[in-house]
């Protein structure tokens with residue numbers, strides 16, 4: 001399909017630059033994530049009973065199911081909801097041979113995404129979250145395997161982390177798949193469609209937290225909210241957003257805060273942690289017991 005076919009950018013407000021040509025959107029589109037009529041492959045759906053705190057890529061690069069069973073919390077039927085722990089999946093994009101974009105100070109995107117993931121994981125763990133990461137080191141992991149991590153949990157939220165030199169501030173992407181009514185089994189390539197409405201709400205929560213992050217004394221972070229085709233995220237059966245960190249630029253496009261600025265990264269990680277706290281409160285009603293059952297939102 002055309003380069004922009006999967007991009008819809010009418011979503012919510014944007015204090016930053018509109019990025020129809022974001023490298024995230026472009027690279028993900030290049031991976032051909034359009035819904036495909038792939039052959040049916042058997043699926044062993046994963047349900048909520050086991051929650052590893054960390055999943056090694058070797059454990060998840062196995063089956064590539066064509067369908068997955070819907071997360072119970074996505075189903076509209078209120079009958080006997082299965083208790084589900086509140087688990088957040090952090091997906092540090094790229095890794096290994098896939099360096100991602102080349103950022104300022106000759107740092108690779110894969111390095112920044114992992115640093116953000118590690119920092120955010122630590123902040124969330126301190127707040128009692130169960131956290132699962134798609135990678136903890138510089139290893140390659142494909143988009144199906146990333147989705148499989150999120151779907152195995154299953155996750156109450158997934159944050160896929162990217163970084164870019166294009167634009168200014170933080171770009172929050174939601175899948176461009178149209179919403180569908182949740183069914184018991186979801187097509188692997190488009191599983192996110194059953195969750196996209198909640199992903200939009202998660203993106204709003206993330207946006208709000210980023211907008212308020214300047215309250216801590218740092219400068220405001222421009223935020224762009226947009227929708228695009230997202231390899232990996234499109235197959236996730238949970239609320240999921242991609243967060244792409246770009247430098248902060250002034251009005252003549254000069255970089256004032258680099259992507260590699262550790263203070264900037266910390267501000268973003270703290271804002272994302274605050275967003276996930278808010279998200280947990282929305283779903284569970286209250287904070288500290290991270291082992292509670294997820295309500296039907």
Ligand SMILES: [Zn+2]
Nearest residue numbers: 093100162163
């Ligand atoms: Zn990326």
